[in-house]
Amino acid sequence: MNTLVDAGFSPRREGFAPQPLIEALLSILPAHCVLHREEDTRPYECDGLSLYRALPAVVALPEDEAQVRAIMQLCKRMNVPIVARGAGTGLSGGAMPHAQGVLLGLSKLNRIKRIDPAGGTAVVEPGVRNLAISEAAAPYGLYYAPDPSSQIACSIGGNVAENSGGVHCLKYGLTVHNVLRVRVVTIDGEIVELGSEAPDAPGLDLLSVFVGSEGMLGVVTEITVKLIPSPACAQVVMASFASVEAAGNAVTQIIAAGLIPAGLEMMDRQAVHMVEPFVQAGYDLQAQAILLCEADGTPQEVAHEVAMMEAVFKRAGATSLQVSGSEAERLRFWAGRKNAFPAAGRVSPDYYCMDGTIPRRHLARVLGAIEQMEDDFGLRCANVFHAGDGNLHPLILFDSNKPDEVERAEKFGAAILELCVQVGGTVTGEHGVGMEKINQMCVQFSRDELDAFLAVKRAFDPPGLLNPEKVIPTLARCAEYGKMHVHAGEMRFPDLARF
């Protein structure tokens, strides 16, 4: 249901002959681990952001760390780009192949090596699915907290690359807060271990810089994650509001009351009307905005928190309030939120899911501005998002059969992200920069800041072979994009100053 437009990125260099590379890979890998015929490499041409596509020169599917090392050493020797890929569910084109490069698929490194229930840790390979970790930990009453929407399919290696989030991240943190150690193969084929099972590793915190580095610094071959006790119970409070502003203020008041909900999500009227006919979750069609606020823990904790949540929402002017009375009802309340993307597919031929983040206090203002942009760009936009984190996911609805709508959707998306920067937020909350937001990085950061990123990138990858041309824009690209760095919280764009 995503758009299927070939952006023509990274075309094959004229005269590029993949054969020597394929032969070299076949000399270090079993034949079944090297894919090079077009029909075999086609499934790897894009990730979840199908707007950008490229066929890789060759796909390598190593079965163990030694093979990963050999691939890295080979590519360095032959000066060949490497793009690592987990399950390919990413939404920013981070795993889009390089036309002259190796697509390094990690799906065969899929063992859960160890679970330590007393220590609350699991040691897994990068190809293990996010949900499979929680399934393996369930017999011990434990689970892995970060839960991206794609958790059935996405891999923990991809989660590390993107620093993935999810509904539970407000309370339990992003991937970076739930990974204790990673084992990494560098571009030289060396092994380094970053982080530690103990809190605060000595020296520089290279674990945090590696998590979320989108495949630019090395390839992870082993990950030690934190497991936490599964909560005994959970309940969700669903509150309606007569305006987006009132709902935004209620979010601020929940946090100000010292509550840290297990999830705090908002849907605007457009989103509610999009999903309700699809899922029949019982959403209030009169509301301008709905909040879903979850408490988890022991029954006493949940009862206490739910009472506090209800009190805050009442004070904040909720027009209607419901508390889930059973696990079935709790799941029904969440069903609309979780099915927003498929629901968008029912009402629009295509949609473009954005991922900006803003300080919570600006929620109402930014949502108001997005509404105004719907007129400006002539496209509808539904908002379904992690309100507690200030992490917006505007869904821009369009039809890719009308070519100018693709362009308008892209411009609409860019305008939303640049507004996020203006109010002191960022151009991505949990989906990464990848291909998609590389131009907006020019707005987010000063040249000196981008140079600091580049210097660290070069420290790990001097030849620049790991996921090249993504995440960090060059000086030339920013000059071409023609928009300047906005200092957080400052308004420098006259054309957006009206919001």
Add this chain to the structure above:
Amino acid sequence: MNTLVDAGFSPRREGFAPQPLIEALLSILPAHCVLHREEDTRPYECDGLSLYRALPAVVALPEDEAQVRAIMQLCKRMNVPIVARGAGTGLSGGAMPHAQGVLLGLSKLNRIKRIDPAGGTAVVEPGVRNLAISEAAAPYGLYYAPDPSSQIACSIGGNVAENSGGVHCLKYGLTVHNVLRVRVVTIDGEIVELGSEAPDAPGLDLLSVFVGSEGMLGVVTEITVKLIPSPACAQVVMASFASVEAAGNAVTQIIAAGLIPAGLEMMDRQAVHMVEPFVQAGYDLQAQAILLCEADGTPQEVAHEVAMMEAVFKRAGATSLQVSGSEAERLRFWAGRKNAFPAAGRVSPDYYCMDGTIPRRHLARVLGAIEQMEDDFGLRCANVFHAGDGNLHPLILFDSNKPDEVERAEKFGAAILELCVQVGGTVTGEHGVGMEKINQMCVQFSRDELDAFLAVKRAFDPPGLLNPEKVIPTLARCAEYGKMHVHAGEMRFPDLARF
């Protein structure tokens, strides 16, 4: 009360003449911001680790960011080392001056620039004292959570450099989890802002790598910290155990029960007997180990958590249990823990406070090994520490008037840290590496891992002028130290394998 031994580190290079440097600094700073007479620079010769001392060539005390930039540019031009210093309360020699360098004191950058109660943030300069932030936030019902023992005196800039912890870090995180953004002057005099008020900044997470980088990457001039609501109440459960092992297992069971105490501290028998005569906290002198376990939050939450804590401790074999019945009693229970260092000073001429971290499950085993080392090294050691984090603070008691005791204390300390590495822990929990633990870094990390640190250091500071000769050991230093890297959790030292 720390030892007063000059280790002779970093002696003045023969023929080094500080005059041109002093004159150059006087050309860019007011005269009262440049200290160069010996009696003026003497107070800066060491930080809280007085084992290592050096007089700096000159002390610069800038009054604003523009002066910091000018100093950095000057030092780069003149190829002069720079050591930044906050309040000088650090315990690993991180702020020890370089004899041919500038000691850059940040105490005059001490403004609280902004407090945003709705957003839960404060923007402060690096010289602001840790506790001053909470004092300024108190009228809004907010506070800054990380609370190192030195919080009355230590500066937030120093906390950022060391990634400082404290009693509350188990629940509320280290400095890195409570800092949202830093403004940094690079060695080139450029300004970069790292991090964001929104969760998860795009690009590489350079904020996390900067926090805890011990002055090696840049000089911070502005810090945006997170403020959280002050808990309505707090209670502490004090439990006695008949063995250190039983207390260690109780810690594991608290965490396994899904509790995250606001503090979870252990004192062994030696520590209890050291502090009780000094503070009369009412500690159980029969116990082999005492745990202090705090709950904070709303009265209902606290009551619920305290009941769970009591139940866990009973099941874990506590020989006695007390719950603080009033705020005065709560503070009295904590008084012994908080006064352990002064108490050590009463019973021993000198002490050496270590800072290793281990996976919690090895608490009993490591404490047993330390007890055995007391015989081996002929020195006593009291243990007072953040048990919930697995962060040990062994206090080695010695007398510096007996020269061989200094050497034995240092060797004892090194043996403890290397044992921490062997069981999968680290050589520092919250005090940093600095001068003190640079040799143990050779044990903690492989050469490839140290090279990754060096590469990132060089990315920020190509000429290597920022806090040189600290934190990251050279190949030559590791060769001289003669101990090899231990893979986490593996036992490779035959001489320590008996523990």
